[in-house]
Amino acid sequence: MEGGLVFIGDLDLTTRKVLKWLMERKPIKDIVEWANAFSLWPVHLMTSCCGVEMGAAYAPRFDLERYGSLPFVSPRQTNLIIIEGTLTRKMARVARITWEQMVDPKFVIAMGACAIDGGLFWNSYNVVRANEVIPVDIYIPGCPPRPEALARAILMLQQRIKSRGITRHDLELIEKNLKLEKVEFARK
């Protein structure tokens, strides 16, 4: 008999440990990452003027749907936020609430010079930086960046998912979800 693992003790705890071990093994990990990479659906949150280039990116000429990415209406059914452009104070609250409503694993792309460090409007009293509000994965420079740059960012995110794996948010949540008590909804 080959070496294997025998688990004894509490059934609940054992199941959780088995699942965690299984999710980090090769075949399932690859499938999960492939599924995530090719279904990056952004939510319809147009933050500011770079939204015009995002709209053009999902249009016939630069079709981003061939990478699996489709803008969708509800934050509960999407897993990507694209912060296009300047975040003002009022919009930062909305972006944070939308990000919290999304289900793990979720990703954030910050598009444009204004999302990186304020851009043209760096000294305005109504502008906040994107990474102080939600954690950002990929930054795209430009003012506004060309739609090809957005396509490249999505490809970079896909490669990152495949090489580094999905973020640690999701493993903890899977552990949490295994509890047979009531599931917690996101804080309102």
Next chain:
Amino acid sequence: MVASSIAIEEISKELIQTRDLGVTEEGERLVELQIGPTHPGSGHMRIRVWVDGDIIVRCDPDIGFVFRTIEKLSENRIYMKTIPLVERPSLLDTTPMTIGYINALEKLMGIEPPPRAKYLRTMLAELTRIASHLYGVGILSIFLGHSTGFMWGFGDRELFVELANQLSGARITYAYVVPGGVRRDMPQSFPDDVEKALRYMERRLKDWYKIFLNNPVIEDRLREVGVLRKNDAVKLGITGPNLRASGVDFDVRVADPYEAYDELDFMVPVAEEGDAYARTLVRFEEIKQSINIIRDALKKMPSGDIIHPQIARMFNPLMKKIYEETRRVKFPGIFASLKPPKGEATARVEAGRGEALFHIVSDGSPRPYRFRWTTPSYRNVILFKYMIPGHRLADLPAIYGSLDYFPPEADR
């Protein structure tokens, strides 16, 4: 039977009162809905509606999600650095906004650009106007669920964005207009490319009529919806195609001509009904008129300088060589320390969505003392408060889309 139904009524009355659905003083039962910033189409605004059943009773627009305080920022920068600031809000038709700002600045300085520069500015402004109207129709199509309209609108718009790219070097933010003229001359092949694009657009408009404007579903959703009467439009100060669809033929290009518009031949489309269908129809007709203006401008384009001789005198020898060989203007040092004389100046232009007003107060220093500008979408916000009540909730996307309201432009 009767006793039990009365009992059910009493129970439900209790439930309604304990659940506090928002009973107003008159005893009506109103529910407040927030159509928030996360929605398809041009988001970044929140509309709060109070509904009684299905009918909207009151509506309050909540704007300011993209308020970037450009008027305050311009007091801290020199005049040239405000040009990209003025471009960014109305990102679809950027050229009329920069034309307006530079017109006000040129009135302060007392100079006028050479004729060729005026024609080049006009041509670029009309190219961006066509792109802006196609964007507006695309967004209306998303609201109505007509995905082909969205794809066609954005696909056809790419043609004109590429033409502007050839002329100025960038897709949507050109910074093409400088005080005294323009920054670059048009390349050799430009008139042929423009003619090809215009011929394509004329053929395509016939297809647009077949699938969009003469489509029975679209007609049902847009006719007699969101009617704006002529008196209300004048009283509320509405501008742009929304005003012209209600019967007032006011267009700044005809009423107070700027740049080369008084030498070009075009008409101003006006409709009488004032409903959402009329607004969309006026936009399509304006695309046709813009095609005529571009053809006329290309035919009548004068030759000559593209920058005012007073500024050309301040070029150093390298800049002069580049200007004569490639017709590109490299900015001389005067732009970094431009000090217009003390005074005030006002200018207005017709952007894609209506009339934009620019007012500069200068006190002789390199920074403006006060820069005030009003955009057409900012003047149209009041329609949300006064035109929407009385309609059913399902008509709200059709009305919102037909107004062609762009929130970054309204918030500046």
Next chain:
Amino acid sequence: MASQQPQASQQRLALGKALEELATRLSEHLKGVATKVEADKRSMVINIEVDRSRILEAAKILSSLGFDHVKSLTGVDYPDKGVIELMVHIGSYSRGLRRIMAILRSKLDRKDPRAPTLTQIWPSSELQEREAWEMFGIVFEGHPDLRRLLLPEEFEGLWPGRKDFEIPTRKAGEVEEPWK
């Protein structure tokens, strides 16, 4: 092109004269109400300066003459003179007056700027008065719904449009190094 230039400048001279005539006729209508009426030929506007107590009267007279909507309503802050100047751009959609604009100006005291509301005469000024309130602190007496329009709640009581609300500036050659 050369033949059109004298035509254009002749047109401009004629327009300038018409503007001055209009300014004189307006100053007759506004006799006793306006302190100064003058034409600005470069921008094709007529500047009308009134005292704070006569704003409503002047507005009623202008509205009866054909000016039917407000294009822009804002304030200009002059801290060294101790005034905030209320500046209203008024326009008209009627055929004779389309070409020009009138600017109604009035100086308000900077410590307690108050002005009568113009919404009864021109309904198009409703949202613009809200913005002028939140930027400069000008209280419009009689406005049906004076609250913030563009800014979130944390700016209540701060008037960002005034000159004493400062924003950071960077001088030439200065570089920020937040990592140090």
